[in-house]
Amino acid sequence: MKNLVLENVTVERNHRIVLDGINLSVQAGESIGIFGPNGAGKTTLLNLINGLINYKTGKILVGDVIVNPASSRKIQLITGYVPQNFETDPRIPVLTGTVVLSGCYGKLGLFRYPDSLLIEKAKKIMNQLEITHLFMRPFGQISGGERQKAMIARALMQEPEILLLDEPFSSISERSKETISDIIKRWQEERGSTMLIVSHESTVIEKMCDRVVYLEEGQIVLKEKIYGRL
Amino acid sequence: MDVYSFMFYSWAGAILTGLTCSLIGVMIVTMGISFIGVCMSHAAFAGALAGIIMRINPVFSAFIFCFIVAAILGPVSDRGEIKADTTLGIIFTSSLGLSFLLLPMIPGSKSEGLRFLWGNILTVSDTDLMIVGIVCVLVLISVIAFFKEIQLLIFNRIIAASTGIPAKQIYYLVLFLCGAAITASIKAVGGLLVFALIVNPAAAAYQITYDLKKLFLLSSIFGIASGCLGLFSAFLFNIPAGAPIALCSVLIFITATIFSPKRRFHAR
Ligand SMILES: Nc1ncnc2c1ncn2[C@@H]1O[C@H](COP(=O)(O)OP(=O)(O)OP(=O)(O)O)[C@@H](O)[C@H]1O
Ligand SMILES: [Mg+2]
Numbered sequence: 193m194k195n196l197v198l199e200n201v202t203v204e205r206n207h208r209i210v211l212d213g214i215n216l217s218v219q220a221g222e223s224i225g226i227f228g229p230n231g232a233g234k235t236t237l238l239n240l241i242n243g244l245i246n247y248k249t250g251k252i253l254v255g256d257v258i259v260n261p262a263s264s265r266k267i268q269l270i271t272g273y274v275p276q277n278f279e280t281d282p283r284i285p286v287l288t289g290t291v292v293l294s295g296c297y298g299k300l301g302l303f304r305y306p307d308s309l310l311i312e313k314a315k316k317i318m319n320q321l322e323i324t325h326l327f328m329r330p331f332g333q334i335s336g337g338e339r340q341k342a343m344i345a346r347a348l349m350q351e352p353e354i355l356l357l358d359e360p361f362s363s364i365s366e367r368s369k370e371t372i373s374d375i376i377k378r379w380q381e382e383r384g385s386t387m388l389i390v391s392h393e394s395t396v397i398e399k400m401c402d403r404v405v406y407l408e409e410g411q412i413v414l415k416e417k418i419y420g421r422l
Numbered sequence: 423m424d425v426y427s428f429m430f431y432s433w434a435g436a437i438l439t440g441l442t443c444s445l446i447g448v449m450i451v452t453m454g455i456s457f458i459g460v461c462m463s464h465a466a467f468a469g470a471l472a473g474i475i476m477r478i479n480p481v482f483s484a485f486i487f488c489f490i491v492a493a494i495l496g497p498v499s500d501r502g503e504i505k506a507d508t509t510l511g512i513i514f515t516s517s518l519g520l521s522f523l524l525l526p527m528i529p530g531s532k533s534e535g536l537r538f539l540w541g542n543i544l545t546v547s548d549t550d551l552m553i554v555g556i557v558c559v560l561v562l563i564s565v566i567a568f569f570k571e572i573q574l575l576i577f578n579r580i581i582a583a584s585t586g587i588p589a590k591q592i593y594y595l596v597l598f599l600c601g602a603a604i605t606a607s608i609k610a611v612g613g614l615l616v617f618a619l620i621v622n623p624a625a626a627a628y629q630i631t632y633d634l635k636k637l638f639l640l641s642s643i644f645g646i647a648s649g650c651l652g653l654f655s656a657f658l659f660n661i662p663a664g665a666p667i668a669l670c671s672v673l674i675f676i677t678a679t680i681f682s683p684k685r686r687f688h689a690r
Pocket of ligand 2: 234358
């Protein structure tokens with residue numbers, strides 16, 4: 193699978209430095225927890241690795257590919273991204289099942305549509321996350337926690353080599369959190385995917401990650417191994 | 423022109439314009455970028471006037487103006503940096519200002535310029551019809567070929583990009599087609615009224631279903647119906663067709679809203 197290297201990466205948004213000289217090296221199959229205060233730059237870091245935003249200086253490598261606007265689509269095909277809570281118009285004409293299926297749209301390519309096999313796979317993943325009943329419901333009209341589960345299902349559907357999770361459990365109930373974090377962890381270990389999780393919850397990070405990174409005001413101020421791992 | 427081909431041209435014009443605009447409308451409305459359509463239709467009118475004055479094909483110059491709007495608004499709406507209403511205000515007022523400036527500069531009769539304001543479907547030529555036909559086919563092919571990508575763009579443009587689909591390219595294709603549809607329709611329904619034919623059928627369909635496929639289908643039916651009912655009224659009352667076409671689309675929207683299953687559901 194893919195390793196990940198950030199070398200002295202600096203990001204500016206609206207003439208403000210939001211990430212400042214980030215150095216981070218993640219081995220293939222490793223799982224990193226990222227935490228830090230609001231506005232520290234956690235989401236920016238994930239967007240950056242996904243090729244959604246540009247960086248001013250430094251270098252980012254995914255495997256042996258340098259992340260830049262020319263390679264971003266290649267990177268996006270192999271990274272599954274569960275974004276932080278985002279707004280959705282309740283009337284949006286997209287069903288939850290379609291959202292889950294859309295995880296594989298990039299790999300499927302243009303002019304091709306999911307066949308019954310892929311639909312079965314989507315339903316299986318949704319079943320594991322206990323959201324099969326939402327398949328035909330408009331995505332804008334399901335609850336916040338259900339939406340997060342659907343977005344997690346969507347990322348797993350993509351079978352990514354790198355999994356980026358931004359506060360994936362913030363609206364999910366304690367009980368579901370247990371089972372879903374287990375499912376993701378098992379999934380990641382089976383495939384040897386590399387994983388980055390942004391979370392405020394130390395229990396989640398302790399359970400799912402090999403290492404933690406603490407981000408503050410755009411800088412990494414602490415890198416630490418979690419006991420009993422690696 | 424004999425009366426049969428005259429009738430054929432007008433009805434074919436009404437159907438093709440209605441279909442093209444209403445398909446574009448579904449994408450514009452569900453992506454929440456109606457303001458780009460408004461700006462384009464006003465810019466198209468200014469562009470047509472500029473064309474008349476500079477003695478180039480007004481449809482061509484209208485398209486160039488739409489293209490400029492797309493080039494300005496595409497990146498702005500992509501970054502989400504400026505609020506839509508600010509940009510809308512600036513482009514909207516500058517197009518109108520430019521139009522009012524250009525209108526008196528047209529030598530001789532102003533009717534050729536005003537034609538682009540309210541349109542006249544009864545005077546579409548075979549070239550006009552061909553242009554609408556080509557754009558219509560382009561829009562249909564794009565909607566069918568890129569349906570799943572368009573659906574993902576409607577869902578969320580950033581998430582669409584993060585999936586690894588050519589999100590930007592398809593977004594700009596939609597903007598390009600919107601400009602093409604507006605310029606192709608401007609002679610038939612006019613620069614100010616074309617926007618009604620884009621937004622109203624899609625908005626009416628949106629009152630009825632959440633299913634994107636049905637949305638495209640219903641919107642097309644409403645668009646064609648607006649075109650045909652409007653043309654029929656134009657013949658009946660002997661008036662230019664642009665206004666009745668726009669009003670018919672409004673009527674369809676109101677009817678759909680009243681009978682909307684969504685509305686009844688919300689009211690309960
Ligand atoms: N689109 C943008 N334009 C300008 N500045 C931005 C933009 N998005 C984020 N920022 C800035 O970048 C900094 C980091 O934002 P980011 O969203 O990465 O924080 P975060 O660590 O994810 O915070 P949270 O815990 O609240 O999610 C913030 O100071 C924010 O103001
Ligand atoms: Mg964040």
